[in-house]
Amino acid sequence: MRTDTGQVFKLEDYRPTDYLIPKTGLTFRLSPEATRVIAVLTVERRDGVAASVPLVLDGDGLTLSRLAIDGRTLTPADFLATPDQLTITTLPAASRFQLLIETELAPAHNEALMGLYRSSNVYCTQCEAEGFRRITYFLDRPDILSVYTVRIEARHHEAPLLLSNGNPAGSGELADGWHYAVWHDPFPKPSYLFALVAGALGKVADSFVTLSGRKVELGIYVEPGKEGLAGYAMDALKRSMKWDEEAFGREYDLDVFNIVAVSDFNMGAMENKGLNIFNDKYVLADQETATDADFANIEAIIAHEYFHNWTGNRITCRDWFQLCLKEGLTVFRDHEFSADQRSRAVKRIAEVRTLRAHQFPEDQGPLAHPVRPRRYREINNFYTATVYEKGSEVVRMIRTILGSETFRAGMDLYFERHDGEAATIEDFIKVFEDVSGRDLSQFSLWYHQAGTPNLTISSTHNAAAQEFTLEIEQSVPPTPSESRKRLMHIPLAFSLVGTDGKAIAYSGVEGASVEDGVIHIRRRRHMVRFSGVGERPAMSLNRGFSAPVTLSVEQKADDQFFLAGHDNDTFSRWQAFNTLLTEALISAFRQVLDGQQPGFASRLTGLAGKIAGDETLEPAYRALAVALPSEADIARDIGKNIDPDAIFSAREALTAAIAEANREIFSDLYHRLADKDAFSPDATSAGRRALRNILLDYVSLLPGGAALAARHFQSATNMTDRAAALTVLALRHSGSPETVKALADFEAKYTTDPLVMDKWFQIQASVPGPQTIYAVRALTSHPAFSMANPNRVRSLVGTFSSANQTGFHRADGEGYRFFVETVLQVEKRNPQLAARLATALRSWRSLEPARHAKAREALLSISNAENLSADLRDIVERTLA
Template sequence: MLKDNGQVFRLEDYRESDYLIPEVTLTFQLGPAETLVTAVLKVERRQGVAVTAPLTLDGDGLVLAGLAVNGAKADATTFEASPDRLILRKTPHAARFELTIETRLSPTKNKALMGLYVSNGVFCTQCEAEGFRRITYFLDRPDVLSVYTVRIEADRKEAPLLLSNGNPVEKGALDAERHFAVWHDPHPKPSYLFALVAGDLGAVTDSFTTASGRAVDLAIYVEHGKEERAAYAMDSLKRSMRWDEERFGREYDLDVFNIVAVSDFNMGAMENKGLNVFNDKYVLADADTATDLDFANIEAIIAHEYFHNWTGNRITCRDWFQLCLKEGLTVFRDHEFSADQRSRAVKRIAEVRALRAHQFPEDQGPLAHPVRPRRFREINNFYTATVYEKGSEVVRMIRTVLGQDAFRAGMDLYFERHDGQAVTIEDFIKAFEDASGRDLAQFSLWYHQAGTPNVAIATRHDAREGTLTVEIEQSVPPTPSESRKRLMHIPLAFGLVGPDGQDMAYESAEGATVEDGVIHLRKRHHTVRFSGLKARPVLSINRGFSAPVTMAASSVAKERLFLARHDRDPYSRWQALNTLFTEALISATRRKRGGRQLAFPDELVGLAVELAGDGALEAAFRALALTLPAEADIAREIGENIDPDAIYAARMALLSTIAEAGRGDFAGLHASLHDNAPFAPDAAGAGRRALRNALIEYMALAAGDPGPAREQFDTADNMTERAAALTVLAHHFPKHGDSREALARLEAQYRDNPLVLDKWFQIQAMIPSSDTVELMRELMGHAHFSLTNPNRVRALIGTFAMANQTAFHSADGSGYRLVADTVMALEKHNPQVSARLATAFRSWRSLESGRREHARLVLADMAQRKNLSRDLADIVERTLA
């Protein structure tokens, strides 16, 4: 049985700290083997707190080197120090006093990558969520806001660059070998936003003039020789800054804005005030080494971290239960930015696909939790798709419910009312209620209740009366700790599509609140009756994915085919086609398990070929139309007794059927999309390449040999098309000489480029073969594989566990054992990444009995291990519950 691995924190137990720390002065005497940190804390006892109240500061593996109170060495009888806590049992009678704490750190030994560590010779910090306590003893909680002054001392040759939060104040020489720099951040911030970087790095510099005319110096720091690959990141930053001024009225507030890219990082990036630290995967890009997806991710994540300056930094979370208040809100903002920069329709479809792939399974499994959790044991385990992606969808629904103008008024009021504060979801909702005059109490359940609502819909048309009756019913399935659910406010955008493909106007709508093309579902059951409709319309519902729900509609395939051809809402058009694909694949999966022949509707196959060649549609949309639901998507829809091999066979059969049907069209279309112009990572160019890459898979399958993919691999002048061709070679012809030669060539050409090698590992981790488990063991022995680099672990092990449904779910359980062994090996030095890998087992109960038992045994074995980290124990315990 799992032992209790730590305190369970509950939202209802929140209370303010007895003390505040309004000012912090930090001095770092940096050394790789030993660093001395001196923290001078200006401490303030809250009004009404007794003088006898002890001051308890958080620590994590710290070594106390010295302690002074108001400049005098602390009496050993007045305090208690351990690696994880410092308790000052007796504090001065004055309400304000000064505490000086010295700690000794070993940055090179810190492989958890939390606190202060060294990455490729560069000193770096990561403090969210609770990493600051690995640097010094502190009230390490989001609602303690402090003004920081930081002095950094280091060897000039080892670290010519010395950075921290805020604005530069002073710099100079200490002696012939060492120098210093002082930084001051005038904006009070929680400790999780503290940052320090020191090392020898190259720089890309620029400037930005704000709307009020202030000049801001911009810099992106990268490893020497990689400066040119940071140009797109700089361009994305400047566009983000201008967009936030125009769309949300938010102007930057410091004299400098710095970004540092490091190769060892547990996350994508971190929004530390004025000094963002990034995983270099989301900074470095050029046509030769990065794909269009990489460029789009860089644009989005640069924007995301910059937007945090207001939604997360200037206004932060009162406690970690409010994490979605910064993350969900900021994801919404970066989604809007990307939609404005690229294709809004295509971006929306991509967002929904990601939500369904990652968040829906979370909501349907043992790790389900509300957008605002009510309890946690380890906060690192709640940086989830529910908090981020579903949190974003909730903000989007607020805009749908209120309308754009009232939404903007609510955001403006939120910024005005709470600037400089640590706040809650209730504060956020109240701003919108006050700005709009609307009651959002029922709507707020989206923050407080776990689970994905299901909406069942049936329609009935009466030609004589000219009415369309729509029956709508909502339900929310039970989730862990929540068996009974309350009724939600679900905004469903809709249209009534007439026989000519145009939206039909209706005279009236009775039975529910219908405003601006949105049905507001508030009760369990609504009957909505539209009048003035002599011709029968086809209901297009949940347009733009206006609510993150599952749909059970009574519409027939003929109606979905009609919407896939004619719906004016691009998302709904794609959704109709995707639903048809999903239903066909589920049916084929069941026939495969029953030993019957697989066949697919001619109309569906023909529609896919038709849409691929429709030049009136965006190329990126056509690529999405040719992209079948992933195996995990099909498994999620089947829901129970899942056989991954049958799903794979069904999907391959449909791919092959479409390939054969499009044999006469796809090659010519592929050739016509070739662009001789220089590579540009814009929406139009990315769309053309996306469609070419979708077509090349079908062309290779139709040919029955790797020739088309090998030709694209050989002639591609960009990584987008090169990696896509290699994927087709490796996945469909893994034992062919062309595939092996292409893999060897990419490895040889880019062996000194870690980000391209990650792609090389990732492509192989996705090979859908029974031999892949053995290949994984070989790749883990590769000279360039390392368990200490999170990017490499995610590229190989993470891809295998999260995305390779056939190999991870090998019938003999070998895939589960491989991942479990890696999780346990990784847990010894990086519990955070280890725990995230373990979430791959979250859907084990939905598998067929043989695989289910293999997975259960592996999880039970992990649960029996001694001294599991709190991170991993929490995931394993909840997954087994």
């Protein structure tokens, strides 16, 4: 584990390396305690670089055993080797030579889960971002593209399966029960995409015929006995391959495509060329063990990693500052895939909720950074919602501005122009400028400037002149290291909605560029005047969430209610009702602080019932619409002096008011939605379950609610319903006999299934109130829990610290004390996981003064600990800054 070096990497300091490595040969002789790695690198000196310039290679905790150039063993006078760097000063005069490096590793002791490690008797690698340097010394950066040939040797009984990137190129038996396999990847790739897996795994096999008629062998490898849980993942993979051919013209290029599911993994999955490695929670699923959300996540993440084959692998990023070029772009592609596979409206709402829950707080806090950062101290900490989710929204805005056909032409040119290259954001923007003839330099600020823009909007209607005028002002709040912001190009989709719910036509517009229902905001202030508008319209703004901005709109409540019931843009209709709910909750929060009992308008609570019962809307959409904003959402909109207990009380009061106002509607609909057909994970069936389960949450607050939830739990035929009922019991009826029994029954049924037990931990960590900290502490000693497994830690500690506002932010600071202990304990094994846990306190400055002081004290306790890793220190110091 590397401790903090204090080095800051800056975008402006980028320069090409003096040397290239066009070919890489690797031989692994696997052993848990002493794996030997022989790397044979073909090294080329760039034109103009003198032979006297040393070759400096990256390492991380390495032990060097042997070093040779063109067959000559180097002496200590020829080089300087430390665990973290190899500098070779004596080099051949020839511009091309072969470098042999032998290192020794101990995979069984690699608890950081980076580089080559061994877990659950399986050898596995994770090399993104800088894990390859934990295997051998290398120019470990994305712009060094190399063709890899890999030979893996292992004891047959220990690792009958030997996998690496590319196509199989040979295998055979060796002496003393050993065997080998050779893999060759013909496509040059950066070191972060290298992968190796060896062990005893079961296989699910299938094949896919590409657009040009090539047959690709598909394999998904899982823990023996779990092959039956990989069927949905295989189906999702084949659908992804077909969709990418149809939507983007991208055909798969190797003879095989393999996925391996492992239980100990820091990330969701990794897109290594031809050998994707997955956290098993995103591969294994059936109706008994996986919820509808799990099925949807599997589908999306399988697609995401497959789509990286072109956006990330065939075209990679020049340096880690360009991370969004592969991640944001690929998130956009997987969002489009999921929208086509499921419901575009429902998917869009879910995307925006995720963005607001994770990226908006990032933009508004001490960890704010541009989509393309300009500097970093630890790259692992920039795998963020800004890079992924906001990066996706920036790509979406390009499509909105240019239109679908021109956007596709730009993507085609990008693939044609940059295939086999390590590209930059400038390369990406340039293809769209070239195909459209537009200047996108102002729009590019979305990549270079942190912060969430705000649009302040007011309107007037002159009936006599038949004019409707919008006054729009944009602002971007200051963020760390950026106090002055430049004006953005914001595509604001809109409609002027008439009393019949249809768009009002206008005869002319002046004051801004308006194209295809989009106002292009480029200046600080715009006065947009629409002529020929006889009736006063309701403003439907940022339709489909055309730009990741916040709106401050002067709008009558009547208009919001009207749009919530009639807007023909499904996202904007949801947004209108969500805004009404948020405003009511903020008002209730203030009433609670003043010692008053919150009150709610009957037309608001009644509208929830009308939306829930509207058969013209998809059930999944109705489920999203009647789900209240989360406590974290409310806190974000309040902004400062946050009292989590008051927010919780306000939210509970509105939930109870809606349940009481719609008791007959909700109860009747809940019973009518009972699933009478065999389970299916398809979107329609999942939507019905989602609506029924959100209704269960409401009706459980009525008399007999605990018994109803218990019956729901006992009669459930799938994990979606079972987990939903258990959640309702635990969160609404904590400590009741029904809840105690259900928790015990769930534990007894699934105690040997770690992924299902994660749900059990997560549900209990979510229980609101000051007593939950004691349950969470106790659960860290549960036999099914392990601090060494990232999934277990995220399910319990991560849920408690990021999703349980009243428990984690307990007024006496006990939640923070537990947090400090746990983060420092995890960091000893896995700095990357500890750093991600530490982001739970990114919004500490918005808390009310007493909690604010205790949260700061907790962060200082972590900061003052000795020998902190670069990962954790970077997060804590930026959070405190």
